[in-house]
Amino acid sequence: MQEIDTLRTEGGLGKGIWMNLKSAGGRPKGSAHNNLTGRKRPSQAEAEAAVRTLIEWAGDDPDREGLLGTPDRVARAYQEFFAGYNEDPVALLSTTFEETEDYDEMIVLRDIRLESHCEHHLVPIIGKAHIGYLPADRVVGISKLGRVIDVFAKRMQIQEKLTSQIAHTLYDVLKPHGVGIVIEAAHQCMTTRGVHKPGVKMVTSRMLGSFRDDITVRKQFLDMIKSPADAVNSA
16 A cells, blocks of 8 residues: 555656546545535435425426435435545555466456446446556456446546546556557437437547557557457467
């Protein structure tokens, strides 16, 4: 944990990224304050009252039978949707493994389910993420990679920022030779409202280290997230 603390205090993370992580680092469960804003967190009752107001504003009666429990259900759903504010992505990566039998090839996880919410309209962003990194002297448990994605995805987001946050966190904490991430997702702010264009997916990527500087490494990663077997055979 000393190394993680050094990253936090000495600017080891990429420019602007640690301040972003620090400000969005989450709050302890049950905390009355939000670390992102420093403001007091509203109570459950206040959240439910806000939902009642929205129901009335939409034109319905929050006291009718079908909606009586809706404010409570919505408040609890928001706790699940935005659970990422309660987690520290850096701490998740604090346990790594150096006993790898000198493994020095690329590690790739593809088709990782991603669920987030657009910060402009609070509607779902649903898609998948592909992550790859080239380890230097240590690796991390693969479940931790999925959890880091969830920490950032379960916040109010835009896809560009989400992609960058995940990539920089992995690169600056694990210190691999390189990191690559590609996210493909459908945004309901575009498919169910506004321009109403169903079927459209947004694709974003962030390449760092050797994934950015070495076209061969980048090509291998992009090949592997499409067809891992073919990429290995053609290497």
